[in-house]
Amino acid sequence: MIRTLLSDDLPRSRALTFLLIAIVLCLALAPFLFPGVRTVDTAARICIFVVLVASYDLLIGYTGIVSFAHTMFFGLGAYGLAFGLIHIDRSYLAMGLGTLAGGLSAAVLALLVGLFSLRVRAIFFAMITLAVASAVAVLFSQLSSITGGEDGLTFKLPRSLGPAFKFGTETLDGRLFGVKLNGKLLAYYLIFFCSAFLFLGLLRVVNSPFGRVLNAIRENEFRAEAIGFPVIYYRVAASCISAIAAAGAGALYAVWLRYVGPDTTLSMEIMLNVLLMVVIGGMGTLYGAIIGAAVFVLAQNYLQTFMESAASLVDGIPILPNFLTADRWLLWLGLLFVLSVYFFPKGVVGRLRRGKTVPH
Amino acid sequence: MTAAPEHTPTMVRRSVSELIVPFTPFCLVIFLICAGYLAIGIPSSWMTLTLSGLAMGMMYFIMSTGLTLVFGLMDVINFGHGAFVSLGAFVGVTVLLQLGAFSESPVLWQNIAAVLLSICAAMAVCAAVGWGFERLIVRPVYGSHLNQILVTMGGLIVAEQLIIVFWGPEEIYFSRPEMLKGSTEILGATVEKFRVLVVSLGLAIFAIMRWVLRRTKIGLIVRAGVEDREMVMALGYRLRLVFVAVFIAGSALAGFGGAVWGMYQEVITAHMGNQALILIFIVVIIGGLGSVEGCFIGALMVGLMQNYVAFLAPKFALLSNIGLMVAILMWRPMGMIPVVKAK
Numbered sequence: 077m078i079r080t081l082l083s084d085d086l087p088r089s090r091a092l093t094f095l096l097i098a099i100v101l102c103l104a105l106a107p108f109l110f111p112g113v114r115t116v117d118t119a120a121r122i123c124i125f126v127v128l129v130a131s132y133d134l135l136i137g138y139t140g141i142v143s144f145a146h147t148m149f150f151g152l153g154a155y156g157l158a159f160g161l162i163h164i165d166r167s168y169l170a171m172g173l174g175t176l177a178g179g180l181s182a183a184v185l186a187l188l189v190g191l192f193s194l195r196v197r198a199i200f201f202a203m204i205t206l207a208v209a210s211a212v213a214v215l216f217s218q219l220s221s222i223t224g225g226e227d228g229l230t231f232k233l234p235r236s237l238g239p240a241f242k243f244g245t246e247t248l249d250g251r252l253f254g255v256k257l258n259g260k261l262l263a264y265y266l267i268f269f270c271s272a273f274l275f276l277g278l279l280r281v282v283n284s285p286f287g288r289v290l291n292a293i294r295e296n297e298f299r300a301e302a303i304g305f306p307v308i309y310y311r312v313a314a315s316c317i318s319a320i321a322a323a324g325a326g327a328l329y330a331v332w333l334r335y336v337g338p339d340t341t342l343s344m345e346i347m348l349n350v351l352l353m354v355v356i357g358g359m360g361t362l363y364g365a366i367i368g369a370a371v372f373v374l375a376q377n378y379l380q381t382f383m384e385s386a387a388s389l390v391d392g393i394p395i396l397p398n399f400l401t402a403d404r405w406l407l408w409l410g411l412l413f414v415l416s417v418y419f420f421p422k423g424v425v426g427r428l429r430r431g432k433t434v435p436h
Numbered sequence: 437m438t439a440a441p442e443h444t445p446t447m448v449r450r451s452v453s454e455l456i457v458p459f460t461p462f463c464l465v466i467f468l469i470c471a472g473y474l475a476i477g478i479p480s481s482w483m484t485l486t487l488s489g490l491a492m493g494m495m496y497f498i499m500s501t502g503l504t505l506v507f508g509l510m511d512v513i514n515f516g517h518g519a520f521v522s523l524g525a526f527v528g529v530t531v532l533l534q535l536g537a538f539s540e541s542p543v544l545w546q547n548i549a550a551v552l553l554s555i556c557a558a559m560a561v562c563a564a565v566g567w568g569f570e571r572l573i574v575r576p577v578y579g580s581h582l583n584q585i586l587v588t589m590g591g592l593i594v595a596e597q598l599i600i601v602f603w604g605p606e607e608i609y610f611s612r613p614e615m616l617k618g619s620t621e622i623l624g625a626t627v628e629k630f631r632v633l634v635v636s637l638g639l640a641i642f643a644i645m646r647w648v649l650r651r652t653k654i655g656l657i658v659r660a661g662v663e664d665r666e667m668v669m670a671l672g673y674r675l676r677l678v679f680v681a682v683f684i685a686g687s688a689l690a691g692f693g694g695a696v697w698g699m700y701q702e703v704i705t706a707h708m709g710n711q712a713l714i715l716i717f718i719v720v721i722i723g724g725l726g727s728v729e730g731c732f733i734g735a736l737m738v739g740l741m742q743n744y745v746a747f748l749a750p751k752f753a754l755l756s757n758i759g760l761m762v763a764i765l766m767w768r769p770m771g772m773i774p775v776v777k778a779k
Contacts, residue, residue, distance in 0.1 A: 136582070140582065142581075142582060142585050142586075171609070192762065193764075193765070199513055199581055199585075200721060202513075203513075203717040203720075203721055204717075204721065204761070206713075206714060206717060207714050207717055207757075207758055207761065208758055210711075210714045210754070211754045211757075211758045214754050215751070215752075215754075215755060215756075216683050218751045219751065261484075263503050304487070344710065346591060351586065351589065355586065379544075399601055403605065404597055404600065404601060405599075406593060406597050407594060407597035407598065407601065410590050410591075410593035410594040410595070410597060411590075411594055413586070413590040413593070414573065414587055414590035414591060414594065416585050417577075417583055417586050417590065418576060418587070421583070431768050
């Protein structure tokens with residue numbers, strides 16, 4: 077059954093299996109294992125970014141195309157959900173409709189960009205998507221009457237997902253293992269199961285015959301074309317699928333934050349984070365997304381605290397504290413990124429799987 | 437012995453369309469200017485916008501020409517190019533502020549000397565950093581586009597953060613040299629003085645680059661290398677050295693552009709290179725990767741388009757450039773003047 081769920085793509089390394097099981101268990105039981113606002117928040121972010129990174133890996137790792145517009149699709153999903161909840165009503169139906177609209181518009185946009193720029197050369201795609209994504213980000217922050225501009229939009233979720241909603245008060249006295257049973261808990265599990273569903277769906281895609289063709293295109297585009305696969309259609313289809321998954325992740329992020337804005341969903345910084353997660357985890361394997369997202373989000377939350385204390389140690393030496401203030405953590409991540417592309421190109425998963433032959 | 441057959445070769449006169457086609461990209465700039473006139477309708481504001489559009493175009497040209505040559509020569513795409521723009525701006529402005537006496541005096545030549553000196557400093561620093569960047573970041577990833585994009589993107593982040601480390605995270609506001617503030621009237625249109633200086637600097641750079649590329653031996657090697665790298669290497673030229681030189685020159689030019697752009701805006705931030713990078717990409721894609729002329733035309737078109745649209749519909753300035761890029765790529769999928777053979 078597990079084999080079917082994972083589409084017959086097992087981790088193929090004992091250490092990796094343990095690591096993955098540990099991460100998934102921690103995420104599944106996060107509200108009970110680590111009850112606390114900040115830790116549950118971290119866990120929810122990890123779930124969402126796993127999906128976002130996995131959908132990006134479908135492009136960069138499996139198909140070999142680099143896109144910088146992934147946050148655009150992420151943002152479209154988030155804004156779609158927000159529009160649904162604001163303009164229709166605060167119901168699950170409106171959430172679904174909004175997410176659907178966001179996903180569809182992401183797919184259409186991916187189709188347009190792909191048809192138009194994947195035809196020429198892969199390198200154009202990277203440059204064009206960078207330009208398109210920044211134009212969309214600027215547009216979203218300027219059309220303030222529709223999107224709320226730089227301030228973004230806050231909205232109300234269905235009542236049963238809010239912290240004020242309590243359940244199980246009669247049978248369990250409102251608590252389970254000391255954790256309050258409220259809407260926030262429901263929201264977390266909604267995100268967890270939706271993320272798991274999307275992740276398994278992506279796993280299914282990359283292990284299908286379609287995914288094999290994508291791999292063939294990555295390895296040798298010319299040969300794939302010669303065998304008879306229309307490369308451009310496969311590439312466009314891959315970018316549409318990954319756009320839809322990214323929009324789904326965006327909608328989940330909006331559910332968790334109860335807010336959308338250009339900084340949280342559309343900014344270049346998110347794009348860089350996703351790139352880092354893909355590289356750290358390992359390109360070309362979706363399990364890398366789980367590891368990468370977990371490591372990165374944890375580092376993001378806790379590295380800053382660590383750097384702050386390091387900065388106070390070197391206080392008084394000129395310039396040096398500037399390197400270590402918490403605001404400069406991107407510097408260290410950038411260095412880590414460059415070094416890991418050089419010395420660690422297959423990421424954590426590639427390292428753990430070293431020496432294992434690929435059965436296919 | 438039979439007489440040779442009658443043979444009088446004649447040159448077939450080329451038809452008008454054949455004569456025009458190679459120049460269509462140049463005509464597009466003029467077409468855009470005319471379209472701008474029709475859309476705006478007020479001659480004086482059209483003049484002002486056209487001149488400032490040309491000035492911006494010149495800056496984009498200076499910033500992007502290095503990138504396009506580097507790509508043409510070695511098939512290396514450098515996402516870190518934007519870092520040199522920021523670095524150039526910060527070094528240039530720092531030097532300009534140091535030369536306070538020169539830039540505050542009301543003598544024109546002293547002001548221009550201050551500007552030129554700070555540009556030279558920016559170019560020198562960017563050239564040195566460019567050399568290091570090539571060594572450390574670009575060299576290990578030759579031949580793999582995917583890794584190039586990732587690594588140079590990482591280099592861009594690190595460089596941007598290092599600028600913040602040394603100059604602080606705040607935006608730096610400053611004012612231009614005394615005599616280059618304000619505007620003059622040319623043919624009834626108000627034109628900022630600094631823009632005139634920028635246009636002349638840009639034209640000078642374009643002329644020098646054309647001269648170097650068309651009239652010198654090194655230019656010949658560079659152009660040949662862009663067209664067919666392996667052939668030039670087979671002829672015994674060490675194209676790697678040429679490439680390093682072009683990379684350094686391109687970084688220095690990006691620094692030049694950044695310094696001028698910083699002075700143009702009178703405010704600099706560490707992120708300005710990031711914003712410039714997007715426009716630089718649009719310019720080189722429009723122009724056709726590897727082509728300096730295409731880059732020049734593309735830059736002028738982007739600058740003009742941006743100014744006209746910013747006047748007519750302020751919210752759609754960046755979007756209009758994307759539209760321009762889409763239109764050009766539909767017409768010529770490899771850019772206006774494709775030089776690099778499809779690889």
